[in-house]
Amino acid sequence: MDGWTLTRVGDAALAVEFEQRIDPAVNARALAVGAALRAARHAGVLDVVEGFCTVTVVFDPLRTDVRRVAAELETAAERQRGSVEAGGEVALPVCYGGPHGPDLEQVAAFAGCSADEVVALHSGAVYRVYMLGFLPGFAYLGSVEPRIAIPRRRSPRLRVPAGSVGIAGLQTGVYPLEAPGGWHLIGRCPVGICDLERAEPFRLRAGHRVRFEPITEAEYSLQVESEP
Amino acid sequence: MIDVLQPGLLTTIQDSGRWGHQHFGVPVAGPMDRSSHRLANLLVGNRASCATLEVTLVGPQLAFGRDLLFAVTGAEFDLVLDDGRLAMNTVHAARAGQRLSFGPRRAGARAYLAVAGGFDSPPVLGSRATHVGSATGGLDGRALRTGDRLALGADVERTARPGDARQGVVRVAGPGARVRFIPGPHDDRFGPRGIATLEAGRYRITTDSNRMGYRLAGPPLEQAAAGELISCAVPTGAIQVPPSGEPILLMADHQTTGGYPRIGTVITADVPVVAQRSPSDWLEFEACTLEVALRALIAHERKLLE
Numbered sequence: 001m002d003g004w005t006l007t008r009v010g011d012a013a014l015a016v017e018f019e020q021r022i023d024p025a026v027n028a029r030a031l032a033v034g035a036a037l038r039a040a041r042h043a044g045v046l047d048v049v050e051g052f053c054t055v056t057v058v059f060d061p062l063r064t065d066v067r068r069v070a071a072e073l074e075t076a077a078e079r080q081r082g083s084v085e086a087g088g089e090v091a092l093p094v095c096y097g098g099p100h101g102p103d104l105e106q107v108a109a110f111a112g113c114s115a116d117e118v119v120a121l122h123s124g125a126v127y128r129v130y131m132l133g134f135l136p137g138f139a140y141l142g143s144v145e146p147r148i149a150i151p152r153r154r155s156p157r158l159r160v161p162a163g164s165v166g167i168a169g170l171q172t173g174v175y176p177l178e179a180p181g182g183w184h185l186i187g188r189c190p191v192g193i194c195d196l197e198r199a200e201p202f203r204l205r206a207g208h209r210v211r212f213e214p215i216t217e218a219e220y221s222l223q224v225e226s227e228p
Numbered sequence: 229m230i231d232v233l234q235p236g237l238l239t240t241i242q243d244s245g246r247w248g249h250q251h252f253g254v255p256v257a258g259p260m261d262r263s264s265h266r267l268a269n270l271l272v273g274n275r276a277s278c279a280t281l282e283v284t285l286v287g288p289q290l291a292f293g294r295d296l297l298f299a300v301t302g303a304e305f306d307l308v309l310d311d312g313r314l315a316m317n318t319v320h321a322a323r324a325g326q327r328l329s330f331g332p333r334r335a336g337a338r339a340y341l342a343v344a345g346g347f348d349s350p351p352v353l354g355s356r357a358t359h360v361g362s363a364t365g366g367l368d369g370r371a372l373r374t375g376d377r378l379a380l381g382a383d384v385e386r387t388a389r390p391g392d393a394r395q396g397v398v399r400v401a402g403p404g405a406r407v408r409f410i411p412g413p414h415d416d417r418f419g420p421r422g423i424a425t426l427e428a429g430r431y432r433i434t435t436d437s438n439r440m441g442y443r444l445a446g447p448p449l450e451q452a453a454a455g456e457l458i459s460c461a462v463p464t465g466a467i468q469v470p471p472s473g474e475p476i477l478l479m480a481d482h483q484t485t486g487g488y489p490r491i492g493t494v495i496t497a498d499v500p501v502v503a504q505r506s507p508s509d510w511l512e513f514e515a516c517t518l519e520v521a522l523r524a525l526i527a528h529e530r531k532l533l534e
Contacts, residue, residue: 008518009493011496049251051459051460052460053458132251133484
């Protein structure tokens with residue numbers, strides 16, 4: 001838990017790598033280091049990007065130099081030994097199955113249980129947002145009950161509708177916008193996950209805890225209409 | 229205003245990029261060839277952050293709605309203003325009503341049109357850069373279409389003079405390019421022969437290449453070490469290797485995070501060279517040190533600012 005290494009990534013990025021495993025405590029430390037680096041607004045730093053167990057700093061090598069960025073990273077990694085939790089709990093309504101969750105039956109077959117049980121397992125847990133990536137506002141949530149941890153589809157869909165809720169291995173997530181995607185889709189969330197026009201564009205942030213609440217098709221229609 | 233008479237193949241509004249939001253999964257976008265984009269802005273007296281038009285392979289036809297200064301850099305096109313041929317990398321004055329046509333392309337893949345004052349569009353998260361994949365920025369997050377009208381920023385200071393000319397700063401000629409990369413962070417997963425295989429091979433840019441990344445065909449890079457990687461941030465220039473062994477070179481619109489092993493990262497100074505290559509062109513790779521990468525970048529910057 002204490003160990004970390006500094007890794008060079010080309011000439012314009014450096015990464016702090018913590019223990020390479022998906023673990024809330026390791027992730028919390030990465031998020032704390034990332035938040036400290038972002039708050040420090042070091043000259044020449046363009047982006048600070050947290051992963052499950054890494055923090056990557058992208059910089060302009062003409063405005064700062066790699067030794068200075070390395071020192072900034074080392075200081076942050078040493079100081080942020082504790083984990084500062086971003087906190088925040090978000091409940092997201094999901095209409096499971098039917099046209100909104102075309103793969104629900106397949107996940108049930110994989111798990112060897114009924115579709116209702118898949119819904120109960122998926123909506124019965126509280127998930128951690130480990131990181132955002134893949135698409136603007138896309139949150140990698142973990143971990144699902146191992147029984148429903150179905151691997152990615154062998155061939156990805158060219159179009160996954162915005163709001164789709166999917167599973168890929170132990171991960172689950174909500175597609176913030178229409179995109180190609182290989183996750184098995186079990187439902188759809190009617191509320192917007194990402195709207196870049198809003199003052200607060202992102203509903204989910206790394207460190208948040210997320211619960212899914214099953215809703216009916218009728219409730220889905222009502223809520224989806226209330227969103228812009 | 230500028231009216232779009234013909235949009236070209238993929239013409240987008242790009243500024244220096246949507247930085248500072250990658251931790252929310254927001255890609256940076258911005259120009260594929262940052263150097264030629266900057267040269268275009270420098271020529272017409274714009275700040276480096278001003279938006280230009282990135283023109284891809286087949287150029288547009290545009291009608292100017294007011295008098296203005298403009299310049300085109302990067303890939304070499306036959307440029308015509310009404311009936312007169314124009315030079316690349318040169319400041320030109322246009323009058324309201326004149327038409328600029330991009331004719332046949334002679335070399336390179338991407339040209340940049342800067343107008344004094346820059347292109348205007350509603351900034352999204354502080355940037356006008358177009359990211360087509362997420363329909364963000366620029367003109368409704370998409371490439372130009374016939375009939376679009378492009379707003380222009382106020383042309384405040386006229387420091388540029390018509391006829392001012394520069395040399396291009398990025399090599400656009402030839403059917404391929406040799407580019408340098410810094411090995412890592414996962415080069416050890418490819419065994420002792422991994423880097424040697426990459427350096428010895430010639431990789432063709434496949435048609436399955438775009439602003440997100442170039443898929444390359446050539447000697448496969450086999451992974452000696454198995455095991456999954458945990459997703460983390462990936463930079464522009466990263467040479468990532470999916471299980472097929474054929475590398476993907478990440479470019480301006482790349483996703484913020486990835487889980488494929490990366491054998492190396494193309495140096496910042498050479499990314500514009502890659503941006504000027506198109507499908508069926510080749511790339512060769514040469515490992516270098518951080519010191520070489522930084523010297524190349526500083527030399528490149530001097531050339532840009534001379």
